Amino acid sequence: MDSILSALDKFYGWDSFRLGQREVVEAILSGRDALVVLPTGGGKSLCYQLPALIREGLVVVVSPLIALMEDQVRQLQKKNIAATCIHAGLDAARRSETSNLLKQGSLRLLYLAPERVQSKEITAFLQRKICEGNLVAIAVDEAHCISSWGHDFRPDYLRLGEVRRLCPGIPVVALSATAPPRVRADIIKLLKLRHPLLKVCSAKRNNLEYVMRRRQKEALAEVLEALKTSRGARLIYVRTRRSVERWTELLRDENVAAIPYHAGLDPQEREEALENFLNKDDPVLIATVAFGMGVDRKDVGMVLHLNLPASPEGYLQESGRAGRDGLPARCLVLFSPGDRKKLDWAIKSSLREKGEQSSNRELRSEHAFEQLRRMEAVAEGESCREQALLLAVGEISQPCGRCDRCTTTLLPQDRSQEAFTLLSEIQEQKGFGLSMLLEKTSLQEIRPKEGWGWLARRLVQEELIGESNDGSQRLYLKDSGRSFLLNPWPLLYSF
Numbered sequence: 001m002d003s004i005l006s007a008l009d010k011f012y013g014w015d016s017f018r019l020g021q022r023e024v025v026e027a028i029l030s031g032r033d034a035l036v037v038l039p040t041g042g043g044k045s046l047c048y049q050l051p052a053l054i055r056e057g058l059v060v061v062v063s064p065l066i067a068l069m070e071d072q073v074r075q076l077q078k079k080n081i082a083a084t085c086i087h088a089g090l091d092a093a094r095r096s097e098t099s100n101l102l103k104q105g106s107l108r109l110l111y112l113a114p115e116r117v118q119s120k121e122i123t124a125f126l127q128r129k130i131c132e133g134n135l136v137a138i139a140v141d142e143a144h145c146i147s148s149w150g151h152d153f154r155p156d157y158l159r160l161g162e163v164r165r166l167c168p169g170i171p172v173v174a175l176s177a178t179a180p181p182r183v184r185a186d187i188i189k190l191l192k193l194r195h196p197l198l199k200v201c202s203a204k205r206n207n208l209e210y211v212m213r214r215r216q217k218e219a220l221a222e223v224l225e226a227l228k229t230s231r232g233a234r235l236i237y238v239r240t241r242r243s244v245e246r247w248t249e250l251l252r253d254e255n256v257a258a259i260p261y262h263a264g265l266d267p268q269e270r271e272e273a274l275e276n277f278l279n280k281d282d283p284v285l286i287a288t289v290a291f292g293m294g295v296d297r298k299d300v301g302m303v304l305h306l307n308l309p310a311s312p313e314g315y316l317q318e319s320g321r322a323g324r325d326g327l328p329a330r331c332l333v334l335f336s337p338g339d340r341k342k343l344d345w346a347i348k349s350s351l352r353e354k355g356e357q358s359s360n361r362e363l364r365s366e367h368a369f370e371q372l373r374r375m376e377a378v379a380e381g382e383s384c385r386e387q388a389l390l391l392a393v394g395e396i397s398q399p400c401g402r403c404d405r406c407t408t409t410l411l412p413q414d415r416s417q418e419a420f421t422l423l424s425e426i427q428e429q430k431g432f433g434l435s436m437l438l439e440k441t442s443l444q445e446i447r448p449k450e451g452w453g454w455l456a457r458r459l460v461q462e463e464l465i466g467e468s469n470d471g472s473q474r475l476y477l478k479d480s481g482r483s484f485l486l487n488p489w490p491l492l493y494s495f
């Protein structure tokens, strides 16, 4: 057995590497930078942990979430590997314990919150480790957080560009589960990776079945049915804390022991919810998207979104928590056309919260709206769900054969005449949003409001028309809409 493989067996008790792991470990050991994009559950943590163990040195891991760090540290300590973390949540006792550990040469993994990297204590510590020849690598986990094109941008991550200067000559490995080409380019540029090994594995998951459909007005029956027909742990995502609480109550009234989870709970309640989700039989957890990063329960049989997800990238990450045991699992989205408006609003207020400069904010909100539209196009479109999702993150694949689109025959109809009428009205009545348009014209004599709303969204998704992002949702013709008016082509949509 070669030495890397025997280390895998010695420290983890595993007999083979997963796709990509070995190459990354070898790159780090040879001092090379790496960018690693492996799907959730693909085994990213091993890529940076094993080099520390083989070299008997230290790997510093930058990670965005306290829960995630704590969880990894716990798991390493269980294996008798010296690991610790530094973040704002440590009490005095933990802090002194940690600074003792920092003095010991046996420390293998140090997890840091991004804002800690440049603290005096840490920079001095890193210098010392470099001088001692003891620093094996710097790992940046969830590296997509550095890109403002990513779905989870964190301004704190931008400072990590300094790592290269602070630790010259030390390999940097960036890891993410979802990083489309544009985000990858950002990661390489901002972290200043040099000739990095690029290890990008397909995000395709052959055991997941995607189903997306309109949410009924009273969604409870649908949700109960979905719970009844799925196995293992179930994860239900809703948009707001209020909905977490409302759905917890609704389900408890139906004798489902639902576990609520959102960022508004106090740390102890969150810890408890997480414990319950990880350890109970067939738990049902209702959460905002604050939940999930790094949560490792393998037998999740269903991930259910009760709203339109905010982006294809985010959705792939959230739905990817299903079926990590390799058994068939379902990813269900129940959405409603009204979700978009609420999400638009949420995007605006979250950008305000992050306190960004207004020019940057504008750019990012445009990007966020774009992402939302792409997600909506997946949900309302005719294509294979998986193919459309993967395409949205820059991966080309064949239809999956498992999703609702692949397994049911659609009967699309040509909507070009109605589209022509709608586009003509938009051209005529410049600067109207859809509701004004319906009010001021005779469109509603042809078909009801709902239908026009749906058609307008499809035309936005297909970029025949555009929609202003300033909240007024005014519609305007795009180039391809103008060409369509001159020379219409069939528009086969199924509704």
Ligand code: ADP
Pocket (backbone or CB within 6 Å): 014, 015, 016, 017, 018, 021, 038, 039, 040, 041, 042, 043, 044, 045, 046, 296
């Ligand atoms: P990611 O961070 O990519 O989502 P993790 O590093 O948490 O994934 O690994 C996912 C799971 O796979 C973990 O439970 C881990 O113990 C397991 N795992 C990782 N690599 C291997 C391997 N080579 N053999 C067996 N199990 C592995």
Ligand code: ZN
Pocket (backbone or CB within 6 Å): 384, 385, 386, 387, 399, 400, 401, 402, 403, 404, 405, 406
């Ligand atoms: Zn499909």
